[in-house]
Structures are given as structure tokens and as C-alpha cells.
Amino acid sequence: MTVSRRMNNAGMLIAAMLLLYAGESRGYGTGPPEIACSSMRPSHYGASDPFTPSPYTITVSKQKYKAGESIDVTLKGANGEKFKGFFVQARKHNSQSVIPVGTFTEVTSVGSKNLCRQRNGDHAISHSNSNQKSEVVLRWTAPAKSAGDIVFRVTVVMAYDTFWDNQESAVVKEVNSSGAVIG
Numbered sequence: 001m002t003v004s005r006r007m008n009n010a011g012m013l014i015a016a017m018l019l020l021y022a023g024e025s026r027g028y029g030t031g032p033p034e035i036a037c038s039s040m041r042p043s044h045y046g047a048s049d050p051f052t053p054s055p056y057t058i059t060v061s062k063q064k065y066k067a068g069e070s071i072d073v074t075l076k077g078a079n080g081e082k083f084k085g086f087f088v089q090a091r092k093h094n095s096q097s098v099i100p101v102g103t104f105t106e107v108t109s110v111g112s113k114n115l116c117r118q119r120n121g122d123h124a125i126s127h128s129n130s131n132q133k134s135e136v137v138l139r140w141t142a143p144a145k146s147a148g149d150i151v152f153r154v155t156v157v158m159a160y161d162t163f164w165d166n167q168e169s170a171v172v173k174e175v176n177s178s179g180a181v182i183g
């Protein structure tokens with residue numbers, strides 16, 4: 001598992017390096033792989049705006065889930081701020097693991113793609129174009145096997161040199177089929 005993840009990350013890094021040239025002139029228009037799967041930072045380091053809080057909100061449709069259930073995750077500007085890019089992963093809560101958990105589809109139609117795919121099919125999701133977006137709704141589906149409590153980790157790109165990375169949603173707890181918290 002560790003090996004495959006390393007290879008995944010190495011592959012992403014090479015892709016990011018190759019795309020850097022194109023990125024200089026075309027921006028991040030087609031979305032990550034310029035964003036690393038583990039750090040969730042765009043490759044244009046040093047360009048984020050860490051000194052102001054993110055203007056974007058992450059809302060989850062449920063605070064609890066059962067294995068195999070789906071949850072909608074909504075990203076939008078708290079005061080109507082638009083954004084060009086997004087990158088979302090579910091991660092195990094209270095864990096050092098950087099492996100994405102579960103799968104995503106897009107409910108809205110701003111344009112998205114799956115990435116950081118694991119051997120078991122779990123993956124992350126990002127934008128696929130640089131159009132201005134007011135809102136995106138993503139549907140996360142939990143693994144069929146128990147995955148424990150999770151959080152959604154989000155990077156939002158307002159403009160090429162303005163982004164907020166590793167923003168977290170509220171914790172979403174896993175419950176068993178009788179509704180008891182098991183995470």
C-alpha cells in the first residue's frame with residue numbers, strides 16, 4: 001500500500017513538473033495534477049494567501065454516515081466570492097494518513113475530474129476548467145467497508161496566485177447499521 005502510494009505521488013510529481021511549463025502560460029486551467037495529492041498544494045508554492053481566513057465555506061449534508069452511504073459537500077464563497085479551482089479529498093479523521101477515502105461525483109455541472117486514484121478505486125476530485133464558479137456540489141460515497149470518522153480536506157483557488165489549501169470540513173462520524181457511532 002505504501003509503495004503504491006509513493007509511486008502514485010512520484011507519478012503526480014513528474015506530471016506536475018511536466019505541466020509546469022504549460023502551466024506558466026496556460027495557468028491551471030485544466031485543473032490539477034499541478035496539485036500534489038498528499039500536500040494538496042498547487043505547485044506554484046509561495047503564492048497562497050495564508051494571512052487571511054478562507055472566504056469559502058464547506059458544508060456537508062450529513063454529520064453521520066453508514067458504510068456505502070453518500071454525503072453532499074458544497075463549496076461556495078461566504079459572501080458570493082467566486083473561485084476558479086477546487087480540490088477535495090476525504091481523509092480519515094485524527095490520522096496522519098494522506099490516502100483519499102471513498103469516491104466523488106459532481107452534482108452540479110461546473111466541470112470536474114477524478115484524480116489521486118488508489119488501487120481500490122478511491123479518489124479525489126478537482127475542477128477541470130478555469131471558469132469562474134459560484135458554487136460546486138460534490139457527492140461523496142463512503143467505501144462499502146467501514147472507514148471510520150472522516151473530514152473533507154479542501155483547496156480552493158481564487159486566482160492563480162491566491163488559494164487556500166487544506167481547509168477542513170466538520171468531522172463526519174461513521175455509525176453502524178443501528179446508528180451507533182463507531183469511528
Ligand SMILES: *[C@@H]1O[C@H](CO)[C@@H](O)[C@H](O)[C@H]1NC(C)=O
Pocket residue numbers: 176177178179180181
Ligand atoms: C452498533 O454499535 C452498538 C454500540 O457498540 C452495538 O450495541 C450494536 O449492536 C451495533 N449494531 C450492529 C448492527 O452491529
